[in-house]
Amino acid sequence: MMDHPLRAQLAAELHARPFLKLAESVSLLHYAIYTENDPSMHETVLRALCRDTSIPLPVDGATHYSVQSSFGWHLKWERHTEFSTFTFVIARNDIDYFSDAEIQGVPANWFEQIAGSRFVACRMELLSGDHAHAAREASSQWIDGPIVVGSSVLGGGRVFCDWSVRADGFMRFLVIDEGFREEQGGRLLQRLYEIETYRMMALLALPIxxxxxxxxxxxxxxxxxxxQQMDSPGVNGDDSQLLVKLTHLAVRLESLSGSGGRFSASRAYEKLVLARIQELREERIEGMPTIQEFMERRFAPAMETCRSVWARHEQIAARIARAVDLLRTRVNLAQEQDVTRLLAGMERTARNQLHLQHAVEGLSVAAISYYVLSLVAAAFKALHLLSIPIEPELAEGIAIGPVVLAVIAITRRTRGRLAKGNATDERCVVKPLNPPLHSQQEHA
Structure with a gap:
C-alpha cells in the first residue's frame, strides 16, 4: 500500500461540507444543537430523525450527512467540535413565507428530544423570479424588527434581516435573487446561517x-x-503569613483558568464570523446598515469584553507571581539572617566552651601533678625509712618541676592525637577515598 492511512480521510475533508446547490426559490430552516453534558446526543438525534421520517441512516462515525426525504425537503447535517447543525431545505412555489413547509413530516416528539439544546434557529427565504421582484418592495412585511439590516451581496442579490428572535423562536433572513450565478444562492444561505451560528458560539464566552x-x-x-501590607514598615514578622495569603490568592486565580479554553474557542469563532462577512462582498443599501456595520456595533464590543477580561486575568496572574517571588525572597533573606545570628551564637558558645576547656585542662594538670607528687613523696619517705640517705621533703620539692612539665607534655600530646584523629574523620566524611561501586558504574 503506497498511501499513508490518513491520506484518503484528510483529502476528503476538503469536500466534507459542500455548498447547497439551489437554482430556484427555496425555504430553509436551520438548527444548531449545543450541549455540554451529552456529546452523543448529536448522533442520537440524527438517527431518531432518520427513523421517524424513514430516511436512510448515516454510516457510523459520520461527521456530515446529506439526504433527500420523501416529504420533499432535503436534509443537511454537520457535526462540529462542539455542536451539530440540521438544515432543512424545500422548494418554494407559493408566498406563504416563513412557515413550517421545510419540516413537513417531522413528528413533534423529535423536537422534544432537542428541547433545551436548540442554540440557533433560523428561517430563510430565497426568492427568485417574479416572487423576488414582489418581495423586494415589500420586505418590511416580513422583516420588521427594531433595526432592519440590509445590503447588496455577491453582486447579484440582496439580504434583509433584523437579527431578532421572534415569538416562534426563529430569526428571519430574506434573500432576493437579482441575478445570482450558479450555486451562488446556496453559498449565500450557508454563509448567512454560519454567521449566526458562529456568532452565537463566540458569545458563549460573554457570560463567563x-x-x-x-x-x-x-x-x-x-x-x-x-x-500595601507588604510595603508597610515593621511587617517582616508577618511575611510568612502574607506569603500564605498570596499563595491562596494564586490558587483561587488558577481555579478560574479553566475558562481559558472557552475564550480561545470564542476567538476562533469570531474570526470565522468576520471571514464569512467578508465573503458576502456587501454594498450599502441607502438607509440601512450593512451586516458588517451591524456586527461592528453590536458583536465586536462583546468580543472585546471577552478579550479584555482574559487579558486582565493574565495580568493579575503575573502580578501575583511577582508578588510571591518578592515576598519569598524577603522571607529567604530573613531566614538567612536568622541562621547567621544562630551560627554567631553557636560560635560564641563554642569559643566559651574552648576557654572553659583550657581552664579545665590547667586545673587537670595541677590535680594530676598533685597526685603524682603525693605518690613520689610517699616513695621518698619509704626510701628514707630504708636508711637510704634521701631527704623526703627536699626530694619532693625538687621533683615538682619535672612532674609538672611531664604532665603538661603528656596532656598536649594526647590532645594533639585526638585533634588529628577528628580531622581525619571529617575528611573521610566529606570526601570518601573509595566511592561506592555503583557510583563508579554510573560514572562509567
Whole structure:
C-alpha cells in the first residue's frame, strides 16, 4: 500500500461540507444543537430523525450527512467540535413565507428530544423570479424588527434581516435573487446561517467573562491590600503569613483558568464570523446598515469584553507571581539572617566552651601533678625509712618541676592525637577515598 492511512480521510475533508446547490426559490430552516453534558446526543438525534421520517441512516462515525426525504425537503447535517447543525431545505412555489413547509413530516416528539439544546434557529427565504421582484418592495412585511439590516451581496442579490428572535423562536433572513450565478444562492444561505451560528458560539464566552470580571475585581482588591501590607514598615514578622495569603490568592486565580479554553474557542469563532462577512462582498443599501456595520456595533464590543477580561486575568496572574517571588525572597533573606545570628551564637558558645576547656585542662594538670607528687613523696619517705640517705621533703620539692612539665607534655600530646584523629574523620566524611561501586558504574 503506497498511501499513508490518513491520506484518503484528510483529502476528503476538503469536500466534507459542500455548498447547497439551489437554482430556484427555496425555504430553509436551520438548527444548531449545543450541549455540554451529552456529546452523543448529536448522533442520537440524527438517527431518531432518520427513523421517524424513514430516511436512510448515516454510516457510523459520520461527521456530515446529506439526504433527500420523501416529504420533499432535503436534509443537511454537520457535526462540529462542539455542536451539530440540521438544515432543512424545500422548494418554494407559493408566498406563504416563513412557515413550517421545510419540516413537513417531522413528528413533534423529535423536537422534544432537542428541547433545551436548540442554540440557533433560523428561517430563510430565497426568492427568485417574479416572487423576488414582489418581495423586494415589500420586505418590511416580513422583516420588521427594531433595526432592519440590509445590503447588496455577491453582486447579484440582496439580504434583509433584523437579527431578532421572534415569538416562534426563529430569526428571519430574506434573500432576493437579482441575478445570482450558479450555486451562488446556496453559498449565500450557508454563509448567512454560519454567521449566526458562529456568532452565537463566540458569545458563549460573554457570560463567563462577566462573572470572571466580578471575581477578578475581588481578587484585585485582595491583592492590593496584601501589597500595601507588604510595603508597610515593621511587617517582616508577618511575611510568612502574607506569603500564605498570596499563595491562596494564586490558587483561587488558577481555579478560574479553566475558562481559558472557552475564550480561545470564542476567538476562533469570531474570526470565522468576520471571514464569512467578508465573503458576502456587501454594498450599502441607502438607509440601512450593512451586516458588517451591524456586527461592528453590536458583536465586536462583546468580543472585546471577552478579550479584555482574559487579558486582565493574565495580568493579575503575573502580578501575583511577582508578588510571591518578592515576598519569598524577603522571607529567604530573613531566614538567612536568622541562621547567621544562630551560627554567631553557636560560635560564641563554642569559643566559651574552648576557654572553659583550657581552664579545665590547667586545673587537670595541677590535680594530676598533685597526685603524682603525693605518690613520689610517699616513695621518698619509704626510701628514707630504708636508711637510704634521701631527704623526703627536699626530694619532693625538687621533683615538682619535672612532674609538672611531664604532665603538661603528656596532656598536649594526647590532645594533639585526638585533634588529628577528628580531622581525619571529617575528611573521610566529606570526601570518601573509595566511592561506592555503583557510583563508579554510573560514572562509567
Amino acid at each position: 467573562a462577566r462573572k470572571l470580571g466580578r471575581d477578578l475585581d475581588e481578587i484585585h482588591n485582595s491583592l492590593q491590600s496584601l501589597m
